[in-house]
Amino acid sequence: MRYLIYLVLVCCFVACTSNQQHRFDLVISNVNLIDGTGKPIQSNVSIGIKDGRVTAIDSVSIEGAKNSIDGTGKFLIPGLFDCHVHTSEFEKDFPRFMHYGVTSIFITGGSSCTNEYYASMRSYGNQDTLPAPIVFHTSQHFTMEGRHPLKTYQGNWEDGKTVFLLNDTLQIENLVKEVTQYPIIGIKLTIEDGPHPPWVERMPQAFINKVQKEAMNYDTEVFAHVSDNVELEMAMDAGIQNIVHWTGIDIDFQRDTVLLEKIYQVRPSFITTFMIDKGFLYPLFPEWVADLRQENVFDEAYFENANKPEFLARAEQNMGFWRDYFQKDSVKLADIAAFQVEDIIALSENGIRFALGTDTGFFVMPGYSLHEEMQLLEMGGMEPLDIIKMGTYNAAEMMHAQDSLGSIEMGKIANMVLLDKNPLDEIRNTMAINTVIKRGKVQKRIEK
Ligand SMILES: [Zn+2]
Structure with missing residues (x-):
């Protein structure tokens, strides 16, 4: 009996001390803070985290922490968002996103994306034991028979399960009603017909209008895939508020006054996806492949794609397109980036929101490529401070999650990345990752 009392007392003591009230679970002290809102860098700041949220931001050092990280000489940014992701192997890809500080992703459909697959990804993202980003997603693709993405990408496209094939505007209301039962951010609508033969008509305007109208009736938004100015204008005519690619859009501010007027009226948000252009060119640049391989994060077998004749031929063809476009013999990545970023800067200055996304796919790699996107x-x-805002705060706004995510501010979920180098000196420094934190917990990165 005496032994038992002793045991109870010991247990109580252990329980009491381990439960000792710490004001914070984690403190990052004396760090240089880039909070994601676009505000200038603040030096010597201490961040207190309790129950997964930021509960103190102070210019003095903070006492009462269970764990602490000395941030001296380091740089803290919010966890990054990739707003255009596909994955058919999420258990493999999710740790890769986290390894590179991408703590939130937006999945915009795919041939694996049944309701069940989406549910698994969400629950994986909601736990904190295994490294996984927080998952946002659209509905399955709304498209038409024989069009993109079915004719472009092989996969398990099954009408009613991984894709919805529209053939009558009268179906649309029920389909919208069906998909809005799930926690989607919006409806993925593919306006593009597809880049290859057989040539088919684009989705008729009446279908686009109806999807947008029903989305509004059911209190959700449309995320449209367009591949050129004409399709962008069709989306604007319907009043669609989100465009999942910038790719293929080319604004001439003198020529495209009608389109611009429509953009400024609708005020859509855009996802960048510059990485599609770089991804397709990868086989022509062994140095890019070498850099990627050196990361030791991706399967070795994947790199064989860079040497396959069909992919080399496609890369050559893409390079040919750019040579024709710029009317010069040697085109650099900077040329491809510059003419697109110019438009994005001009539109951003007029209040149009851009969020970063990569469109993970051919040489567009989970996590790693979001850093390439920023470099482009x-x-x-574009200025690094603005790029970081596009990959954090703007993205959270697009997900309507800015109250809890997207910046390092009081009360927000503590998703953050501690860097050894200053990303404002050079955006490449976002790759100098020291620690990744999700909901206040230090995340396990991939061991190399
Ligand atoms: Zn995509």
Whole structure:
């Protein structure tokens, strides 16, 4: 009996001390803070985290932490968002996103994306034991028979399960009603017919209008895939508020006054996806492949794609397109970035929102390529502070999650990346990752 009392007392003591009230679970002290809102860098700041949220931001050192990280000489940015992701192997890809500080992703459909697959990804993202980003997603693709993405990408496209094939505007209301039962951010609508033969008509305007109208009735938004100015204008005519690619859009501010007027009226948000252009060119640049391989994060077998004749031929063809476009023999990545970033800067200055996304796919790699995306924007002339805002705060706004995510501010979920180098000196420094934190917990990165 005496032994038992002793045991109870010991247990109580252990329980009491381990439960000792710490004001913070984690403190990052004396760090240089880039909070994601676009505000200038603040030096010597301490961040207190409790129950997964930021509960103190102070210029003095903070006492009462269970764990602490000395941030001296380091740089803290919010966890990054990739707003255009596809994955058919999420258990493999999610740790890669986290390894590179991408703590939130937006999945915009795919041939694996049944309701069940979406549910698995969400629950994986909601736990904190295994490294996984927080998952946002659209509905399955709304498209038409024989069009993109079915004719472009092989996969398990099954009408009613991974895709919805529209053939009558009268179906649309029920389909919208069906998909809005799930926690989607919006409806993925593919306006593009597809880049290859057999040539088919684009989705008729009446279908686009109806999807947008029903989306509004059911209190959701449309995320449209367009591949050129004509399709962008069709989306604007319907009043669609989100465009999942910038790719293929080319604004001439003198020529495209009608389109611009419509853009400024609708005020859509855009996702960048510059990485599609770089991804397709990868086989022509062994140095890019070498850099990627050196990361030791991706399967070795994947790199064989860079040497396959069909992919080399396609890369050559893409390069040919750019040579024709710029009317010069040697085209650099900076040329491709510059003419697009120029438009994005001009539109941003007029209040149009841009968020970063990569469109993970051919040499567009989970996590790694979001850093390449940022480098392309810098190459094109955008300031690092603005690029970081596009990959954090703007993205959270697009997901309507800015109350809890997207910046390091009081009360927000503590998703953050501690860097050893200053990303404002050079955006490449976002790759100098020291620690990734999700909901206040230090995340396990991939061991190399
Ligand atoms: Zn995509």
